[in-house]
Amino acid sequence: MTQKNRIDGGLIDRNEPISFTFDGRQFEGYSGDTLASALLANGEKLVARSFKYHRPRGIFTAGSEEPNALVHLRRGAYLEPNTRATVAELYGGLEATSQNFRGSLKHDLMAVTDVFSPLLSAGFYYKTFMWPKAFWEKIYEPIIRSSAGLGRLSGEEDPDIYDKGYLHCDVLIIGAGPSGLSAALAAGRSGARVILCDEDFRFGGRLNAETFEVSGMSGTDWAMETIAELAAMDNVRLMPRTTIYGAYDHGTYGALERISDHLPTSGNKPRQVLWRIYSKRAVLCAGSTERPIAFGNNDRPGIMLAGAVRTYVNRWGAAPGKRVAIFTNNDDGWRTAHDLAAKGVEITAIIDSRECAPLSAPAGAAIIMGGQVVDTKGRHGITSITLANGQQIETDCLAVSGGWNPNVHLTCHQRGRPVWRENIAAFVPGGDIPTGMMVAGAASGELTLASALKQGHKTANSVVKDLGFKPSRKAVSKAEDEPVEVSAFWHVKASKSRAWLDLQNDVTVKDIKLAYQEGYRSVEHLKRYTTLGMATDQGKTSNIPALAIMAECTGKTIPETGTTIFRPPYTPIPISALAGRSRGKNFRPMRLTPSDKWAKEQGAVFIETGMWMRAQWFPREGESHWRESVNREVKQTRNSVGICDVTTLGKIDIQGRDAAEFLNRVYANPFLKLPIGKVRYGLMLREDGIVMDDGTTARLGENHYLMTTTTANAVSVFRHLEFCAQCLWPDLDVKMISATEQFAQFAVAGPNSRKLLQKIVDTKFDISNKAFPFMACGEITVCGGLPARLFRISFSGELAYEIAVPARYGDAMIRALMEAGEEYEVVAYGTEALGVMRIEKGHAAGNELNGQTTARDLGMERMVSKKKDCIGNVLSERPGLNREDGLSLVGFQPVDRKLELKAGAHFVAKGNPANTENDEGWMSSVAFSPIHGHSIGLGFIKRGHERLGEIVQAADPLRSRNIEVEIVSPHFIDPEGERLRV
Amino acid sequence: MIINHPLLGPRDASEFTYLGDANLMNRPDWLSENASEQFYEYLYLRENPAGEHCELWYHEQGDRSWLVITRNTLTNEISKVELARELERSA
Structure with a gap:
């Protein structure tokens, strides 16, 4: 196809032709073209359908302010909707398709909406489709959504980087x-x-x-x-x-x-x-940015901003029309006439709204001073204009200039x-x-x-x-100042037909007046009611003329009327660009445990906990359900020995002469008298008296402690400790550093754990029960000289240890431990078995330390020392946190042992209807206990510790369940803690 | 925003986490007569001025210093940045 509107000149490379398609038709342009300039050079005027009325639309501007010429670019997963043709650089094989129509662009079936335009004025959907109410969501809204709008998304993941x-x-x-x-x-x-x-x-x-x-x-x-x-x-x-x-x-x-x-x-x-x-x-x-003037039917293809018409002719050698008329309120519009005439484009008329002496004009152009365009004709492109005096002028392009913003x-x-x-x-x-x-x-x-x-x-x-630089002495480049006189003129009052302000959102002068009639005065309200200035162009060509009309209505000046607030972005930014590389598995960093490689070799199933990937369970051949694996891991740990990577727990190394005093102030329970070589459980409160975190702290030396935190709170606890040290008690001599990633740590639990460890720990270290009792800790060596730390602590309720080695030895350590445990049929266990065992033992974890519960709720009120200053102890005494009918953590088991408990169920006394008024607490954690052979749970219920043995309802209306459960002690195994101490 | 760290120079605000009113440094005495009232005010009744505000920021992705920053909440202009540990406390 020939480029019938291509004229001489322009900053394009005619030696480099480029083919492209628009709506499946083949065209040719040149290197240096935009899609818009190439379409104009090929005489394509109709490029889009409007947002609401499906009116035919053409290219309106030559830049990023374009309201009309939005197209789909590329195809498949690369499809990019709402691309402005005016800024899309032409490349070989470019595929563009028009958007927002049914049937074809030229014969859009939805153009019927234009006939019903009186029904679709500003705010129409607030006024119509009101009844019946149920129709809105199911019928009206889907229809409106599918008929109005811009482009469509591919629905596929963006394949680009x-x-x-x-x-x-x-x-x-x-x-x-x-x-x-x-x-x-x-x-x-x-x-x-x-x-x-x-x-x-x-x-x-x-x-x-x-x-x-x-x-x-x-x-x-x-x-x-x-x-x-x-x-x-x-x-x-x-x-x-x-x-x-x-x-x-x-x-x-x-x-x-x-x-x-x-x-x-x-x-x-x-x-x-x-x-x-x-x-x-x-x-x-x-x-x-140039702005238009509003007049009747001013939205037809071929009606363009005057500066843009000039740009296409001068920069791209593309004439938007053969016989061009100009409608202006300023001197700049006349320059378009001269530039076009110089390129051989015929200027039919210059209509200037100002009553003043005409500027010099190209020969042959009719000059109409004080003139106004009231209407236009042409279905798919402008064919003629009608002036206020009734005169009709034939034209295939009307260049409009309302001044520059x-x-x-x-x-x-x-x-x-x-x-x-x-x-x-x-x-x-x-x-x-x-x-x-x-x-x-x-x-x-x-x-x-x-x-x-x-x-x-x-x-x-x-x-x-x-900034301290020495400006160069070179003079500024010289040029002339061109005439730019302008006289404000916003819209042609004599126009009887609809006059568009916002082409992108189909907002007309009448819509602004209607909004005014209905009481809208603030420009911010006007914008939201009429949708003026929304979508991709953000009203770059329409806002000021609309403000001027609002000002006319209210009798105020434009500055009194004010503008809406400008917010970023200046032009649309793809979500993909904002996401950058943070997509899919790179959405955030992934942290791997030291035993990750080994666990993968074992075929472990992994779960994300925070940023960590932790082994959830280790399936073995023949196991068809995750619970089979978990039950095996729990039983084998309780019967012999099991190993779990617990590296993810936060480790904070705390040192200094005042470290003990510091710990004594950040923990609710006393820490001053912890001997070297011992570990103590610590309960940490927030200043408001709610439990923040718990963990153990080991005293490794005179002024050296190692705190552990929960995996989830490792970062926030460390931040809190630094706050306490720097902001509350800067006089204390204490320094700390996170050591979470520096040490690989493994729990070795079960009756055979000591025997297993004795094979690993170098013989000069005695870890017998007498020499290394429950809650002991120490620095040792393993495997013939590797420095390690050993802690006799237990989360599972069994005789258990945690052993830490420098992180780089983590992989070797898990292999050595598993090998040493072969004779005891050692198992590796994952987070599921860990969870089952802690619920069986009645230990609180994340589900219980949920930011709402107090030490009293957890049954640990006696730990909160009243004899010292520590974070949270003053406000933990507030009456509201110490009500007689307060919650307490207890255990639950189903009356019918075959039934499964569900976390999230709420407790209601027997005989009461299950509603909010009768709510007495909730189930926080549940597990299937392989030891007991039925479901068990932990939960909070009012006065729970006084109600052991009572049967209540566990109501779960979300899952349509309501079962009877018995309140029991939270310690489902070894309530006296004998196993820990053997 | 850019925070001019007293030790490290200008750093992007994304390296920091925000806590709030620097008055949190003035923790009441637990032994005072109306300690619970004082703690209640300390924790819950904080200033939220439109204008200059002294507030605590933590250089979490940096040297872990807690900073007291004087920031105009209307303009984000930062007029002072100090190390919390070097400031006098009033309580």
């Missing part, structure tokens, strides 16, 4: 148009570290879209020369295809770099990189408010812009070229001077 990165600089320059290039030159020449970013793939900004001269050469050539100079500087980093999307605290900026969006495939490179840029100063040179967005990201400047009828950055940011060029309201160059230069020089 996304990355994150961090950059530092002295000066960040945002935007590489005339002011940005000028600023970068000045800053770069001073020697400061500069980062220059632009969302476009080609630096130069409007210089590439205009026919201006700078320093006696074309603006484009000057831009290229400047870029070459900057590229040669080691202290300057040039980042094209990079959008600064947010201004954050203390000079931090978010940037999205599109590394390979413009390539057919990303190869092994990341598709996009999300940068965090730390800058000492930033110069915002973001330029300005400085891109103030980033100046407002920290709640800054822009201020109104009358002479350009636009908002400019206010006084409360982010610290360290300066604004130059059109973004500051300086809309002309020479002043943009000057301001960029001057601003950069003052910034680098401020």
